[in-house]
Amino acid sequence: DAGITQSPRHKVTETGTPVTLRCHQTENHRYMYWYRQDPGHGLRLIHYSYGVKDTDKGEVSDGYSVSRSKTEDFLLTLESATSSQTSVYFCAISQQGDTEAFFGQGTRLTVV
């Protein structure tokens, strides 16, 4: 299995509070991604990174920011959590932009 660790695995937070999710990899892959999974929508891309300090938006980036200060870590921040951000968040990595991606175990976030 690819070395990808997401933390925390579960979190409950209140509306309006900031939340940071962490993805850590030990594979030295260049690309890292954050997806959210919601019933009926499959997985939708939030943000991705193609190198240290290089990031770009996905299709559902509003309300989220990311940072990648070193190869192994990719942080996803919800500046002010809303109930619509209740979801399961998956981190993924890939070696190149055109190869398969490997996924972490997911973080279940509940905003109350």
Place this chain on the structure above:
Amino acid sequence: GNSVTQMEGPVTLSEEAFLTINCTYTATGYPSLFWYVQYPGEGLQLLLKATKADDKGSNKGFEATYRKETTSFHLEKGSVQVSDSAVYFCALRGGSARQLTFGSGTQLTVLP
């Protein structure tokens, strides 16, 4: 833009039945195609892939053939087992896109 359409679920089969899950796509250029599987409470695992037209991906008894003329990548298995119960996602990575585009997923339940 890129898109993936999967057959709606849920799909319920008896053990040893034949499985087909339909997947069609829209993409510019020559995309790579993937099937991922998600077991309950886990992240997504790559099941198989095909990177060019007429390629057949296969793994664990599952197969899918990249059909450019019909823009399809249907997943098949000749004899399903209870342990195949999971959610299956079709995905593509196309052209200059650096991210995967997923279908909405198909829930498969296999009964003994």
